[in-house]
Amino acid sequence: MVNLLFPLGITNYIVGGILIGLGVSMIFLLTGIRAGASSFFSSTISYFSNKEYFQRKLYTTTRVWRIVFTLGLIVGAFLFTITFNNGQFFTTNVQWWRLALGGFLVGFGTRFSRGCTSGHGICGLASFSLSSFLAVITFLIIAIFTAFIVGSLGVIP
Amino acid sequence: MKPLQLVSIFLGGLLFGFGLAFSGMTQPEIVLSFLQLRDLGLLLVLGMATGITLITYQLVKKSIKKPLVSKSFSPYPSIIRKDAIIGAVIFGIGWGISGLCPGSALASIGIGNMPILIGIGGMFLGAYVQGAYFSKKTS
Numbered sequence: 416m417v418n419l420l421f422p423l424g425i426t427n428y429i430v431g432g433i434l435i436g437l438g439v440s441m442i443f444l445l446t447g448i449r450a451g452a453s454s455f456f457s458s459t460i461s462y463f464s465n466k467e468y469f470q471r472k473l474y475t476t477t478r479v480w481r482i483v484f485t486l487g488l489i490v491g492a493f494l495f496t497i498t499f500n501n502g503q504f505f506t507t508n509v510q511w512w513r514l515a516l517g518g519f520l521v522g523f524g525t526r527f528s529r530g531c532t533s534g535h536g537i538c539g540l541a542s543f544s545l546s547s548f549l550a551v552i553t554f555l556i557i558a559i560f561t562a563f564i565v566g567s568l569g570v571i572p
Numbered sequence: 573m574k575p576l577q578l579v580s581i582f583l584g585g586l587l588f589g590f591g592l593a594f595s596g597m598t599q600p601e602i603v604l605s606f607l608q609l610r611d612l613g614l615l616l617v618l619g620m621a622t623g624i625t626l627i628t629y630q631l632v633k634k635s636i637k638k639p640l641v642s643k644s645f646s647p648y649p650s651i652i653r654k655d656a657i658i659g660a661v662i663f664g665i666g667w668g669i670s671g672l673c674p675g676s677a678l679a680s681i682g683i684g685n686m687p688i689l690i691g692i693g694g695m696f697l698g699a700y701v702q703g704a705y706f707s708k709k710t711s
Contacts, residue, residue: 420612428613431595432620438587439621440628445580447639448646452675456699468703480573480581485678487585488592492682495593504684509600509671511690517670518694520662525674526702528659532673536618541626542648550656554664561668562607572601
């Protein structure tokens with residue numbers, strides 16, 4: 416049964432999830448910030464765009480630490496690759512047009528929603544936010560539905 | 573922001589990114605295998621991460637008055653907003669097409685996944701179009 420639901424085993428998922436939780440926890444314990452990933456895009460745009468929306472304090476006062484947080488994400492994944500993964504890097508086979516179109520919708524949607532899998536998902540759920548709970552249920556159901564349509568059109572992976 | 577705060581955030585991000593790579597969430601293929609319900613691992617990752625964070629949020633706020641290297645805890649808005657749901661629908665479509673979400677896509681650079689830069693470029697463009705043309709003046 417476990418093999419059927421988790422063909423790659425469950426250890427990686429559980430350990431990885433614990434590490435993610437510890438990272439978010441550490442940031443809250445030390446700085447009091449509930450760190451999500453998607454605001455990074457809007458806050459970084461504030462360096463380049465004078466549009467009123469991007470120049471709000473929400474972004475201009477957080478853009479430095481959001482870049483530092485993102486660098487942490489990248490370096491952390493890199494350290495995993497050169498240690499536990501024996502230096503084996505990875506390149507996706509997902510087609511460029513899916514990355515481009517999907518990425519655009521992810522950028523637009525997460526900013527319109529003000530949260531993504533980490534902001535609404537981890538931080539919002541852990542804060543008992545009803546708004547985040549509804550957002551998480553919505554994007555999970557819609558994403559599963561969409562992925563099934565993509566798969567049924569014969570698009571692989 | 574004080575250097576000590578930035579170091580804290582960097583180290584927390586480091587653990588986060590390490591965990592994302594460890595769990596395979598930096599590989600869009602594994603995320604898609606969840607979204608097509610062939611491997612439910614993503615639910616374990618999200619569940620473990622949320623569970624630990626939930627316990628921390630409760631314990632920390634009960635046991636200390638302020639964070640260790642900052643002045644106060646940031647509040648979390650709990651009002652229900654229609655935009656949160658509309659945005660979640662659009663995000664869900666994009667996630668289902670590509671297998672990408674913001675945190676795992678950014679961390680994916682660290683596993684050498686260079687095509688992910690196309691997805692991240694798309695995310696920047698999407699965030700720009702949202703902020704420049706679809707944002708409300710208030711809120």
